[in-house]
Amino acid sequence: MADNTQKDPEDWVSGDDPMTGARASYLKTLSEQAHRPDPTGKKLTKAEASELIDQLREEAGLEK
Numbered sequence: 001m002a003d004n005t006q007k008d009p010e011d012w013v014s015g016d017d018p019m020t021g022a023r024a025s026y027l028k029t030l031s032e033q034a035h036r037p038d039p040t041g042k043k044l045t046k047a048e049a050s051e052l053i054d055q056l057r058e059e060a061g062l063e064k
Contacts, residue, residue, distance in 0.1 A: 016045050016046075016047070017045060017046050018043065018044075018045065018046070019044045019045060019046050019048070019049035020046065020049075023044075023046065023050070023053065024040045024049070026053060027039055027040055027049060027052060027056065028040050030057060030060055030062075033056075033060040033062070034056045034059040034060040036056065036059065
C-alpha cells in the first residue's frame with residue numbers, strides 16, 4: 001500500500017524556497033557519509049535539497 005501522506009517535493013508549496021540551514025547541514029553530513037562532494041555551496045531549493053537528501057541517504061546505506 002502506497003503512503004499517501006508524503007508529497008513529492010516538486011509539489012510542495014514552499015519547494016522553490018531556498019534550502020534551510022538545517023537541510024544544508026544535513027546534506028553536508030550525508031555527503032561526507034556517502035563519500036560525495038559537499039553540495040551545500042550550490043543554491044538549492046528546499047525541494048532539490050530534499051531529493052538530494054534522499055539520494056545521499058541511499059548511497060550512504062541509511063534507511064528512509
